[in-house]
Amino acid sequence: MPLTPRRPRSRRLRAVLLAAAAASVVAAALPAPVPLGIGDPLFPHLGNPGYDVLSYDIGLSYPGNNSTPLEAVTTIDAVATDGLERINLDFARGTVHGVEVNGRAADFASADEDLVITPQEPVRAGERLRITVRHTSDPKAATDGGWVRTTDGLVMANQADAAHRVFPCNDHPSDKAYFTFRVSAPADVTVVANGVPAARERHGGRIVSTYRSGHPMATELAQVSIGRSAVLHREGPHGLPVRDVVPAVDKDRLEPWLQKTPGHIEWMERQVGRYPFETYGVLIAGAETGFELETQTLSLFERSLFVRPEFPAWYVDSVMVHELAHHWFGDSVTPRSWSDLWLNEGHATWYEARYAEEFGKHPMEQRMKNAYALSDGWRAAGGPPAAPRATAPGQKIGIFRPVVYDGSALVLYALREEIGPKAFDRLERRWVRDHRDSTASTADFSALASEIAGRDLSGFFRGWLYGEKTPAMPGHPDWHSATPRRA
Known part of the structure; x- marks a missing residue:
């Protein structure tokens, strides 16, 4: 039999107690x-359901060394x-100190x-959220x-x-x-990030x-450069501001390469x-990564690409164009799934080759x-271009196989042979115009190509995109694919 209080409680107090009890039941x-994840075929646990991120504001405090x-x-x-x-949220490799949701402390695990x-x-559903996470990176x-x-x-x-692995996000x-980046660093350290500078304050x-x-x-295109760097400014087509970030000790040595960027942009704009x-x-880093990367508005390159004598000039130029081409294909028009x-990569390789x-x-x-x-x-090794097989654990960048580079540029070559150069050029321009600042899928590309053709x-x-075997190349009946060796 429930106990009855000796005197009535106020309605307000009763409502508070009932709400607290209900919350306890829900929490329990x-x-x-x-x-969780959104079910990407290659990264099933990547991304998170139930919300759409509008903006990130990321504050970082660099201690003056790159190991703390x-x-x-x-x-x-x-x-x-x-x-x-x-x-x-996706987040790893950091300690979380506290979380707030709409200004109120929240539990986390x-x-x-x-x-x-x-x-x-x-x-x-439909509610605006402001999630604040205090953490280390x-x-x-x-x-x-x-x-x-x-x-x-x-x-x-x-x-x-x-x-x-750098900041909490819907990755x-x-x-x-x-994105907004606010980076505190010692005064003798240079900081550059995606986009344009909005403020610089001394403390x-x-x-x-x-x-x-x-x-x-x-999120995969975010970039923050922190180091003893020189920032070199020049002008691109239509007054476009171009800024390069290079190790300060190398700025004169690298200038012959950097001055080519406005010409690269002009060439891509003609395409x-x-x-x-x-x-x-161009961001040139003193690191051996084994790759270059099209981080948005500030492409990342290894220093060795520009100083090793065995790389001919035409090759270095074409790699620079590859990363630049991604700003149309990958950065502005972003893949809906991996x-x-x-x-x-097929498009960036296509323009690199051209x-x-x-x-x-x-x-x-x-x-x-x-x-x-x-x-x-x-x-046979990695799957067809639009249905790549997932990689083994710990080898996630293994999705960047030859089939998504030259193997996918080959698809574009076949498409141009199939529909003709003029229709192909219209397709390319329409694709980056219609899907600018958005995401798009293979089905979208196929539909637009069909419309234009x-x-x-x-x-x-x-x-061409899903077959186990490569179809016959239009216009080239003499081309043959070598039989892959069995493992």
Whole structure:
């Protein structure tokens, strides 16, 4: 029999107690925190359901060396697309000090590479969210992406799934957002990030540099450079501001390469139209990464690419054009899932090869004929261009196989042979115009190609993008694919 209080409680007190009891029941009923994902075929636990990020504001405090964790505050503005009792963020390789949701302290726990947040009240669909996470960002274990330690500081290399090893986020390219970076560093250290500078404030012996992006960006394209760098300014087409970030000791040695960038931009604009962002530049890092990376508005390159004598000039130029081309194909028009990666790398390789043909006298047709000979082997090893197989644990960048580079440029070559150069050029321009600042899929590309060609190309794309064997090359019946060796 329930106990009866000796005197009536007020209605307000009763309501408070009932609400608290209900909240306790809900909290008790929640299962243990688990990692979630949006079901990407290659990275099933990447990204998180239930919300759409609008912007990130990331504050970092660089201690003056690249082996001590940075103190950080990440603020995420988002809108809930579903009702949520918990909010999952992708985050690993840092210590979380505290979390707030809409200004109120929230409980949190780690589950694999997710930060699972329990707000004081469930979130309703359509509700605006401001999530603030106070945390560290640790560069010491940077062996599989995220922070890259350079000879004089740090840069980021977040592709494909490593941004959450730097800051809490919804780490999937389908959820693009605006970015602000506020980086505090010693006064003798140079900081540059995506976008354009918004503020520079001195606080004693430290300077806080603020950068903002003018266009939405995928998390994998975020970039912050911290080091003893020189920032070199020049002008690109239509007055575009171009700024390059290089080790200060190398600025004179690297200038002959850097001064080529405005010409590269002009060449790309003749192919596909106006450069899509507010600035561009080359970031040259003193680090051995084994790759270059199209971080938005500030492409990352290894120093060795420009100083090793065995690399001929035409090759270095074409690699620079490859990363620049990504700013149309991959950065502005971003893949909806990682299986759409061929749209990024195939196009960047296509324009790299066209540049090498025009300026390096390396014929595109011969390169594509060689790729055709190897294509069946590439498909056997890693899957067809638009249906790549997942990689083994610990080898996530293994999705960047030859089939998504020359093997996917080969698809574009076949498409041009199928529909003709004029229709192909219209397709390229329409693609980057129609999907600017958004995400797009392989199905979108197939549909647009069919519209421009005036006929259904779904059968063409089914064979070229999903077939186990490489289809016959239109117009080249003499091309043959070598039989792949059995393992």
